[in-house]
Amino acid sequence: MGSTTRRGVARPAVPPAEPKYRQLRTALADALDAEFSVGQVLPDERTLAARFGVARATLRQALDQLELDGRLQRRRGVGTTVAPPRVGVDVSPARQAWPGAADDPWTVTGCALLPAGPAVATALAVPRGTQLPTISRTLVADGQPVATERLYALPSPRPADGPPDAAELLAALRRQPLEGQDRAVELGSADAEQSASLDRLPGAPVLLVTTRYSTAGRVAALSLATYRADTCRLTFGDQRLALTTG
Amino acid sequence: MGSTTRRGVARPAVPPAEPKYRQLRTALADALDAEFSVGQVLPDERTLAARFGVARATLRQALDQLELDGRLQRRRGVGTTVAPPRVGVDVSPARQAWPGAADDPWTVTGCALLPAGPAVATALAVPRGTQLPTISRTLVADGQPVATERLYALPSPRPADGPPDAAELLAALRRQPLEGQDRAVELGSADAEQSASLDRLPGAPVLLVTTRYSTAGRVAALSLATYRADTCRLTFGDQRLALTTG
DNA sequence: TAGTGGTCTAGACCACCCT
DNA sequence: GGGTGGTCTAGACCACTAA
Numbered sequence: 060m061g062s063t064t065r066r067g068v069a070r071p072a073v074p075p076a077e078p079k080y081r082q083l084r085t086a087l088a089d090a091l092d093a094e095f096s097v098g099q100v101l102p103d104e105r106t107l108a109a110r111f112g113v114a115r116a117t118l119r120q121a122l123d124q125l126e127l128d129g130r131l132q133r134r135r136g137v138g139t140t141v142a143p144p145r146v147g148v149d150v151s152p153a154r155q156a157w158p159g160a161a162d163d164p165w166t167v168t169g170c171a172l173l174p175a176g177p178a179v180a181t182a183l184a185v186p187r188g189t190q191l192p193t194i195s196r197t198l199v200a201d202g203q204p205v206a207t208e209r210l211y212a213l214p215s216p217r218p219a220d221g222p223p224d225a226a227e228l229l230a231a232l233r234r235q236p237l238e239g240q241d242r243a244v245e246l247g248s249a250d251a252e253q254s255a256s257l258d259r260l261p262g263a264p265v266l267l268v269t270t271r272y273s274t275a276g277r278v279a280a281l282s283l284a285t286y287r288a289d290t291c292r293l294t295f296g297d298q299r300l301a302l303t304t305g
Numbered sequence: 306m307g308s309t310t311r312r313g314v315a316r317p318a319v320p321p322a323e324p325k326y327r328q329l330r331t332a333l334a335d336a337l338d339a340e341f342s343v344g345q346v347l348p349d350e351r352t353l354a355a356r357f358g359v360a361r362a363t364l365r366q367a368l369d370q371l372e373l374d375g376r377l378q379r380r381r382g383v384g385t386t387v388a389p390p391r392v393g394v395d396v397s398p399a400r401q402a403w404p405g406a407a408d409d410p411w412t413v414t415g416c417a418l419l420p421a422g423p424a425v426a427t428a429l430a431v432p433r434g435t436q437l438p439t440i441s442r443t444l445v446a447d448g449q450p451v452a453t454e455r456l457y458a459l460p461s462p463r464p465a466d467g468p469p470d471a472a473e474l475l476a477a478l479r480r481q482p483l484e485g486q487d488r489a490v491e492l493g494s495a496d497a498e499q500s501a502s503l504d505r506l507p508g509a510p511v512l513l514v515t516t517r518y519s520t521a522g523r524v525a526a527l528s529l530a531t532y533r534a535d536t537c538r539l540t541f542g543d544q545r546l547a548l549t550t551g
Numbered sequence: 552t553a554g555t556g557g558t559c560t561a562g563a564c565c566a567c568c569c570t
Numbered sequence: 571g572g573g574t575g576g577t578c579t580a581g582a583c584c585a586c587t588a589a
Contacts, residue, residue, distance in 0.1 A: 324557080324558060324559090325558075325559075326558075326559085359559080359560085360559060360560045360561065360562095361560095361561085361562095362558095362559070362560070362561090363558080363559060363560080366558085366559090380567090380568085381566065381567050381568075382566075382567035382568035382569075383567085383568060383569085
């Protein structure tokens with residue numbers, strides 16, 4: 060073929076060959092910084108794709124990444140807007156407390172007996188499928204739902220005492236001394252139920268926070284919370300610092 | 306049109322109409338649980354797509370989500386394999402210490418003077434573009450790189466003292482009393498440099514951990530660490546607990 | 552009803568890894 | 571060279587929102 064590659068176009072050296080959607084992402088990110096303000100709506104995808112001379116699918120790849128980075132917000136039937144900075148949500152385990160304390164910002168949305176799935180069963184050291192009292196809660200910040208949580212407690216020593224009551228369940232937990240608490244954060248994707256609560260589509264990226272509350276040497280409660288990854292930032296604060304977030 | 310919708314197919318009620326890639330995701334997840342073990346390679350995408358009767362792009366949407374959930378691992382030119390459970394990485398700010406302490410598992414990979422970007426400048430309260438001494442480090446777990454970090458320090462009081470030295474820089478930080486430290490976690494996508502260190506493609510999802518080290522009432526150092534979101538789970542442990550992770 | 556983002560298709564070619 | 575996942579296209583239709 061001689062000294063040509065790719066449809067006969069001469070190449071003096073080996074370029075890094077950054078994919079098109081990546082260059083697009085950069086171009087859009089720069090434009091966002093320079094010419095757009097928070098809340099402003101972008102041109103629609105078909106127009107943008109035509110303007111940049113790419114297929115709509117390619118443009119969407121670039122938009123997907125910008126959305127992952129929290130820079131854009133897309134709503135079906137409405138359009139794409141420049142996203143505001145992420146909301147900081149304090150999830151520091153430093154402040155050791157049972158859920159439902161006085162200053163707890165979560166709102167109870169439901170309460171039920173549910174069977175323990177594999178992960179919950181091992182964490183609470185109960186047989187798989189055990190019926191556990193659970194509480195569903197949501198967290199709202201700036202008028203938007205940012206997280207949903209399912210709290211699993213150990214089964215009551217006196218079972219079959221009717222449907223569980225959320226306030227009672229939380230009170231029962233608070234009566235025990237909280238010995239310790241630890242957290243883990245990982246990436247996940249919202250299931251149907253979670254995405255409905257969070258006003259997102261199924262599969263939307265979420266930050267999954269697992270909290271184990273322990274008392275008397277064993278895990279007494281387990282919280283599985285999912286935070287909207289596009290709109291919030293989890294902060295693990297330090298009481299000795301009082302600085303505004305950059 | 307009478308009582309029909311969608312190409313004349315009668316519908317008794319309004320089904321939730323879950324998208325095809327979502328049903329595929331569920332089917333694949335179930336198959337993964339039932340018939341596959343960690344490390345096993347899946348059939349290639351073209352075969353899978355044909356087997357499920359969908360276009361390859363649709364199948365890939367399902368695989369994308371499973372990869373986001375850490376259940377699959379895809380490598381170009383090789384294939385798709387069942388991913389091992391995520392690695393837990395301790396990032397608890399409870400253990401207050403400057404980076405580079407004796408038990409610090411990070412490895413220094415570079416050291417340079419770099420201008421402060423917007424985010425770094427505001428966090429460290431220096432003018433934008435200020436030349437700051439920086440250290441690049443990586444974290445390896447189970448033989449795989451799981452995170453890269455850039456540590457920004459305040460400029461030396463005696464500037465222009467030649468290129469910075471990593472060991473010296475860390476020692477200088479340790480000489481100061483560490484007053485406080487706080488962290489934030491958010492979702493991001495890897496840039497070209499980060500993705501190269503992490504053995505991933507650009508744009509891969511990462512967990513971005515921002516740590517501020519403060520002394521004498523101000524932030525003295527800032528760490529921006531990116532963790533592979535597909536392979537690791539950040540843990541904020543509690544010394545009072547010694548339980549194996551579920 | 553018009554316009555938006557979301558889903559889906561059928562194909563092509565590229566970059567990379569292995570043998 | 572042959573097979574894998576990654577990128578890209580040009581089009582179609584669907585689901586949702588708002589005028």
